[in-house]
Amino acid sequence: xxxxxxxxxxxxxVETCFLPGQFPLYRPDMGIVVIIDILRxxxxxxxxxxxxxxxxxxxxxxxxxxxxxGRDGYIAAAERNGEVVDGFAVGNSPLAFKAMDLHxxxxxxxxxNGTRAINLARDARKLVIGSFLNLTALTDWLLQQNDNILLLxxxxxDKFSLEDSVFAGAVMDRLLESGKFGVxxxxxxxxxxxxxxxxxxxxxxxxxxxxxxxxxELNLLDDVKYCLTPDQARAIPMLRDGKLVKMxx
Amino acid sequence: xxxxxxxxxxxxxVETCFLPGQFPLYRPDMGIVVIIDILRxxxxxxxxxxxxxxxxxxxxxxxxxxxxxGRDGYIAAAERNGEVVDGFAVGNSPLAFKAMDLHxxxxxxxxxNGTRAINLARDARKLVIGSFLNLTALTDWLLQQNDNILLLxxxxxDKFSLEDSVFAGAVMDRLLESGKFGVxxxxxxxxxxxxxxxxxxxxxxxxxxxxxxxxxELNLLDDVKYCLTPDQARAIPMLRDGKLVKMxx
Numbered sequence: 001x002x003x004x005x006x007x008x009x010x011x012x013x014v015e016t017c018f019l020p021g022q023f024p025l026y027r028p029d030m031g032i033v034v035i036i037d038i039l040r041x042x043x044x045x046x047x048x049x050x051x052x053x054x055x056x057x058x059x060x061x062x063x064x065x066x067x068x069x070g071r072d073g074y075i076a077a078a079e080r081n082g083e084v085v086d087g088f089a090v091g092n093s094p095l096a097f098k099a100m101d102l103h104x105x106x107x108x109x110x111x112x113n114g115t116r117a118i119n120l121a122r123d124a125r126k127l128v129i130g131s132f133l134n135l136t137a138l139t140d141w142l143l144q145q146n147d148n149i150l151l152l153x154x155x156x157x158d159k160f161s162l163e164d165s166v167f168a169g170a171v172m173d174r175l176l177e178s179g180k181f182g183v184x185x186x187x188x189x190x191x192x193x194x195x196x197x198x199x200x201x202x203x204x205x206x207x208x209x210x211x212x213x214x215x216x217e218l219n220l221l222d223d224v225k226y227c228l229t230p231d232q233a234r235a236i237p238m239l240r241d242g243k244l245v246k247m248x249x
Numbered sequence: 250x251x252x253x254x255x256x257x258x259x260x261x262x263v264e265t266c267f268l269p270g271q272f273p274l275y276r277p278d279m280g281i282v283v284i285i286d287i288l289r290x291x292x293x294x295x296x297x298x299x300x301x302x303x304x305x306x307x308x309x310x311x312x313x314x315x316x317x318x319g320r321d322g323y324i325a326a327a328e329r330n331g332e333v334v335d336g337f338a339v340g341n342s343p344l345a346f347k348a349m350d351l352h353x354x355x356x357x358x359x360x361x362n363g364t365r366a367i368n369l370a371r372d373a374r375k376l377v378i379g380s381f382l383n384l385t386a387l388t389d390w391l392l393q394q395n396d397n398i399l400l401l402x403x404x405x406x407d408k409f410s411l412e413d414s415v416f417a418g419a420v421m422d423r424l425l426e427s428g429k430f431g432v433x434x435x436x437x438x439x440x441x442x443x444x445x446x447x448x449x450x451x452x453x454x455x456x457x458x459x460x461x462x463x464x465x466e467l468n469l470l471d472d473v474k475y476c477l478t479p480d481q482a483r484a485i486p487m488l489r490d491g492k493l494v495k496m497x498x
Contacts, residue, residue, distance in 0.1 A: 019271075021270065022407075022408065025407055025408055157274075159434065159436065160271075160436040185408065186411040187409040190411055190414065193442070193447075197442045
């Protein structure tokens, strides 16, 4: 491991927060928050905007989402533990969203981890949605911002998630390269090294953990491959008045 | 990143917990807990046992440690934010302990992170102290155990610590190699990859983070180098009735 190279005179910070529970420790002075839930909430959100959805309302509970089942112009989506919740037509599958007619629709969505992270950080000056799907579009936009950036990993049931952290490292790598941004936290440095270790074969990071074996058992491997393939979208969802909309807003 | 290789038929688990705050999530079914606070509490503890100390009593507060100042047979040690607390002769410097006459003495010790992690996990079936100093001795012993093992990183003020995680990865690497142990958590896999990235030059991981710049400013670089040099000790401290003693007990 070489010392991480960064411009000593950087203007703004970019940091990786591994867990929603750690957010209060990282929050001070961080203006822009990027929400990351690679498998699969934030990937699904980016895919939905890329395929014409008007807006997404992230909600914390299944009950809130249920109120929108069957309502004209709305798609109610709910996922828990990797599966579509009973009574809902869709959960957090980006491929399922792609197969639907989303034009001018509003998705109301609740997921195990991702929508929780969004609600936790909803008071950020700017809150945007990141995934491998919009990696280049997102980093292009972030590089233009004059503000500190927090990459907030959603994790899995309050525990560290490898794919979220690897993605944060991918963003980190590009932002540090610019010289405009620098890091101060060990977690940020670690995310960059995890990305460097994973970048040649992101799919391979799937092959160990039981949680991903579970996705395999649920026949979601196509979804997983899609979620790990960079740069399939230019859409950057941003939170406005409690709703995600596509930039520019 | 290649998929982590592990024996599919492992007998016991070994997992890395990045933060004391995450301990309740990792605790179930983990019999042996290894406490890790590389800079510098657990390194200092191992060094003290290697140099003849009889026992170490980890305490949470400065007030508890203060009661032992000047008491015959006791050495009161207190560190906060990398510095010796006013009124104490020593903090958590392994080199300072090495320079003292420790024979038949009891150290009463409080530190910013490490002693807190010990107190959090004090009900474990077995609690032992890990550092680069006793890496081989510790892993030799762990490999003989028939129990699940949790590598508990102390972190830095509730945040992720790179050197703690790299050390956990070093232990992880050796235990997985045996085929006897396997992992289920993403954090465990990440720690192994961080170790693989760092192992050729552990010192280099120091060069980025402000916390370590602070140790440098405090003229503690000799201490840091010592803490990152593997296999200078065979002592494995173990908790017994609230006190750390040297194995075999």
